[in-house]
Amino acid sequence: MKRILLIALCVLGIVSIQAQNQPFYKQDFSSGKIPANWTISEVKGTWDPQWIVTNEPYPGSYKYQQQAPPIASKSRGAYMLFQAGYFTDEDVENWIKKNNYPDGWITSAPIDCSGKESVVLKFQHTFRWWDYHPGNGAGLYVGVSTDNVHWQEWDVRNGAKEATDMLVPVTEEINISKWAANAPKVYLRFYWKGLQAWYWMVxxxxxxxxNKKDVGIVRLLSHSENGNVLTTSEKLRVSIRNNGSETIAEKFSVTAKVNVTVFENQTIDAKQNPLKSGEVREVVFSTIDLSQAPLYQLDFNIQLAGDETPANNQLVQTISNEKTVLGKLTKWEKLSNGIEMQSGMTKLKVLFYKDDIFRVLLSPDGNYTNPAGNDIVIDDKIYQPSLKITEDTNAIYIASKAGKLQIQKKPILFSLYDATGKVLWAEKEPLSFGAKTTQQLKYNNDEYFYGCGMQNGYFSHKDTVLLIEKGNGWDNGGRPNPVPFYMSSRGYGALRNTFDVGVYDFTNKLSLSHNENRFDCYYFIGSSLKDILGDYTEITGRPFMPARWQMSLGDANCYNKKGTTPDVVKLVADQYVKNNMPRGWILPNDGYGCGYTKLDSTVVELKKRGFYTGLWTENGVDKIATEVGTYGTRLCKLDVAWVGPGYKYALDGCKAAYEGIEKNSDSRGFVWSVMGWAGTHRYSVMWTGDQKGDWEYIRFHIPTVIGAGLSAQNCATGDIDAIFGGSEKTYVRDLQWKCFTPVLMTMSGWAKKDKQPWIFGEPYTSINREYLQLKMRLTPYMYTLMNEAYQTGVPAVRGLLLEYPNDPVTLGTATQYEFLLGKSFLVAPVYKDEVKRDGIYLPEGNWIDYWDGTVYAGKQTLDNYNAPLDKLPLFVKLGSIIPMYPQMNYDEEKPLDTLTLDIYPNGKTNYQLYEDDGKSREHRKGIYATTDITDEPKSNSEVVTINAIKGNYKGMLENRNYELLIHRNQKPQSITINGKIIKDWSFDSTVQKGLLKINCGKWSVKENVVVTIK
Incomplete structure (x- = not known):
């Protein structure tokens, strides 16, 4: 297979053609739809050709994992697109094996050309084609016919190289007078034939x-807009065409300018060799040296006396070198928050937004661009960093309170230091740019790397090579939600502000590249990975704050197979009630072509049974105003059929769904999606895709969820026991640990058995119920963690390195099969068909077995830990306070009038509980409450203090019962509350090796409650 250069370059525009003759027919697709009476081909078999009208970019596909920009800006409106590569995608080898091609044509309605003595067809287009196993007669054909049967066709690739982007639209002009003049019915056809990928925009x-006399420049033949290997001996070649109705039989010239300077004037001797109507001819210029700059602006002009269409006489195009290495500093100046530098024609900026956040930009030609706009970085305000800029003969230095950036002059090399002078990173080679832009850093043996989004099966990336692009399926090694962001254990993070794909090589090469001809990177300086996540989410947005019900179990399937959506009530919802099973929401239409009926009444009936209703979508959210505002749905699951293109396309989809819910209700947006990118965490649960339930599925999902959290993907998960396969045991084991993650869902309809938690019968039903009920009780603990993520970017599910960064055991893969939920719980899922668990590492501190009360010293590894099927290895760190609500099967089933505090004493312990109304967006206005709780030893006693609540919110209780569960091995002599002795307490030394239970009674939440245990 040929090596495909994945490239993206913003280039100078071309003057569009406007002939003196006004068009008698025009189609600009401004309606946003396929025009009336246009027909799309029908092909026998499974392939359904799809020409579409859109204003979105081409979404990206196999071997081209990036988005090609639309032929015109969105402000200009829609265009027609054929996206063959999107449909063949990673299955292209099967297409080839079966000798299938994604051929498809679209034919216009008949056009009346009566009374037109001559006819010229004009259109703008861009395309990218793949010369990989092409079919016979492959090409991009434009045809004309008077009977819609017999066609005259032209392959309009016109010598364009395969596998390269054509970012400047080309205007085609074809004189079709021979076939169309004076014809009452003329059909036009656009025909993609015999090519497996990628796209054609028209x-x-x-x-x-x-016009009679009209010669125009067709295109540049000698070079592509990007990816060229420019040398000292280059020849420029362009094609010209006689678009007029008459033969040109006189001399005329074509001038070539390079970077504004005239290079050569070529004479075309059409007197000796006439240029016939419709004829295309190549013009070749003399040899030129193009090795001295990263890119060149070419300007070609035709000089023909009497040319009636001067607008098509000019072609302006920029070409760039495949690779240019940044040279020495030639000029620099101070800016208000940084500096600007120059190396030849290339310009760079260093901009500080805060003392610990700065940005490096590089523009090959000095014209800075930002194709990502404000989609990834939504906050780039300058917060008055305190900068000191100095210079010596060798370097420029920019110092802030957080660190110092050193910029070597000859050649330009960057190095970053923290405030103590420690090197955070240093470039090994200067930045290189062209077909891709690469930063190569010096490798440190003790350095570890994290982030990069959801990389299935991985969280610690030292000595690995990661692709920052969607794809590779859904299993181990898949990339369902990649992110161009990483963090280093040395104390820094980096975000490449781009939607173009990349490769992060964390081996000793330490090379970080993206397929774009510009460099745009934000750097974060932090004393901890938590600090870096805070900086990253400060500019890209914090993770969304879910409602309480959104953390409960979700259920999905196409329950509308018989065309009666209300069936979901008796078939599923009533079964949850019958089985006394916790629940939160249902997607009744999760399946291709499923649809829904009587949605409004279905929503009402499901709500009576404790369910919110959501909808699965395969093609957009255009009906969301009605579905949310009128029918009452409250969540969206976005299928790969819609957001599968990924990158900006998927980010826009998530945003549209999230904001659609919020604009049409007072609820918080709730979206499940795949193919996310940096910024998607603002809107969506990151979901790992469609897999098969087995032990391997459980194994690779543990580091997957940890790794997603290290890119601020706080709500990350996969279906319980996947959607295919599965078994009684794997269902139980997978559900157990996922009850200690923020969100979870089960999906039926794809395996032999459905996936509800009671399907396998006893004892599995009871085990599943027990863990789901525990998850419901732990709601206030999880909800407080959700607010922490919303405020700081730090995820609820944490790799041990987040809390114990100085413990070398936590940095690599030794702890990839366990995680912390907040600071208190350590969860070690069982991922083998065994009744034991090996390799459980307990970090610093003392840890208590949640089930039997055994206390283990930290900094040791437990092997052969007894873990029968009903037991998830679960530990709590001594010095923890765990809040719990009353047992209930769905949110708001019962009032939250009793707060249980599960206390594990160890010196002085502090905990702050966060609460709000649990469902509206009022918390964003500061309408919430916190309660500070402490447990501490004091002279022969233990004192628990529940401080008066701070803040308020709608529905907040004035009074609340407090219940304390204190893990201790000594029965108290007496207990007082606010100085008064109470009797309502019990101590049992046989429960978890000692459990004190205190019923404090009902108290005003605005009053301090002090419990003293002697």
Whole structure:
């Protein structure tokens, strides 16, 4: 297979053609739909050709994991697109094996050309094609016919190289007078044939009468817009075409300018060799040296006396070198929050937004661009960093309170230091740019790397090579939600502000590249990984704050197979009630083509049974105003059929769904999606995709969820026991540990058995119920962690390195099969068909077995830990306070009038409980409450203090019962509350090796409650 250069470059525009003759037919697709009476081909078999009209970019596909920009800006409107590569995608080898091609044509409605003595077809287009196992007669054909049966066709690739982007639209002009002049019915056809990928964009179709004298430049033949290997001996070649109705039989010239300077004037001797109507001819210029700069602006002009269409006489195009290495500093100046530098024609900026956040930009030609706009970085305000900029003969230095950036001059090399002078990173080679932009850093043996989004099966990336692109399926090694962000254990993070794909090589090469001809990177300086996550989410947005019900179990399937959506009530919802099973929400239409009926009444009936209703979508959220505002749905699951293109396309989809819910209700947005990118964490649960339930599925999901959290993907998960396969045991084991993650869902309809938690019968039903009930009781603990993520970017599910960064055991893969939920719980899922668990590492401190009360010293590894099927290895760190609500099967089933505090004493312990109304967006206005709780030893006693609540919110109780569960091995002599002796307490030395239970009674939440245990 040929090596495909994945490239993206913003280039100078071309003057669009506007002939003197006004068009008598025009189609610009401004309606946003396929025009009336246009027909799309029908092909026998499974392939359904799809020409679409859109204003979105081409979404990306196999071997081209990036988005090609639309032919015209969104402000200009829609265009017509054929996206073959999106449909063949990673299955392309099967297409080839079966000798199938994604062929498809679209035919216009008949056009009346009566009375037109000559006819010229004009249109703009861009395309990218793949010369990999092409079919016979492969090409991009434009045809004309008067009977819709017999066609005259032209392959309009016109010598364009395969596998390269054409970012400047080309205007085609074809004189079709021979076939169309004076014809009452003329059909136009656009036909993709015999090519497996990638796309063809067409816009601004016109028919005009031909001018008599009209020669235009067609395109540059010698070079692509990007990816060129420019040398000292280059020849420029362009094609020209006679678009007029008459033969040109006189001399004329074509001038070539390079970077504004005239290079050569070529004479075309059409007197000796006439240029016939419709004829295309190549013009070749002399040899030129193009090795001295990273890119060049080429300007070609035709000088023909009497040319009636001067607008098509000029072609302006920028070409760039495949790779240019940044040279020495030639000039620099101070800016208000940084500096700007120059190396030849290349310019760079260093901009500080805060003392610990700065940005490095590079523009090859000095014209800075930001294709990502404000989609990834949503906050780039300058917070008055305190900068000291100095210079010596060798370097420039920019110092802030957080660190210092050193910029070597010859050549330009960057190095970053923290405030103590420790090197955080240093470039090994200067930045290189062209087809891709690469930063190569010096490798440190003791350095570890994290982040990069959801990389299935991985969280610690030292000595690995990661692709920052969607794809590779859904299993171990898949990339369902990649992110161009990473963190280093040395104390820094980096975000490449781009939607273009990349490769992060964390081996001793330490090379970080993206396929774009610009460099745009934000750097974060932090004393901890938590600090870096805080900086990263400060500019990209914090993780979304879910409602309480959104943390409960979700259920999905196509329950509308018989066309009666209300069936979900008796088939599923009533079964949850019958089985006394905790629940939160249902997707009744999760399946291709499933649809829904009587949605409004279904929503009402499901709510009576404790369910919110959501909808699965395969093609957009255009009906969301009605579905949310009128029918009452409250969540969206976005299928790969819609957001599968990934990158900006998927980010926009998540945003549209999230904001659609919030604009049409007072609820918080709730979206499940795949193919996310940096910024998707603001809107969506990150979901790992469709897999098969087995022990391997459980194994690789543990580091997957840890790793997602290290990119601020706080709500990350996969279906319980996957959607395919599965078994009684794997269902139980998978559900157990996922009850200690923020969100979870089960999906039926794809395996032999459905996936509800009672399907396998006893004892499995009871085990599943027990863990789901525990998850419901732990709601206030989890909800407080959700607020922490919303405020700081620090995830609820944490790799041990987040809390114990100085413990070398936590940095690599030794702890990849366990995690912390907040600071208190350590969860070690069983991922083998065994009744024991090996390799449980307990970090610093003392840890108590949640089930039997055994206390273990930290900094040891437990092997052969007894873990029968009903037991998840679960530990609590001594010095923890765990809040719990009353047992209930769905949110708001019962009032939250009793707060249980599960206390594990160890010196002085502090905990702050966060609460709000649990469902509205009022918390964003500061309408919430916190309660500070302490447990501490004091002279022969233990004192628990529940401080008066701070803040308020709608529905907050004025009074609340407090119940204390204190793990201790000594029965107290007496207990007082606010100085008064109480009798309502019990101590049992046989429960968890000692448990004191205190019923404190009902108290005003605005009063301090002090419990003294002697």
């Amino acid at each position: 816009d601004d179709i016109e028919l005009t009468q031909a």
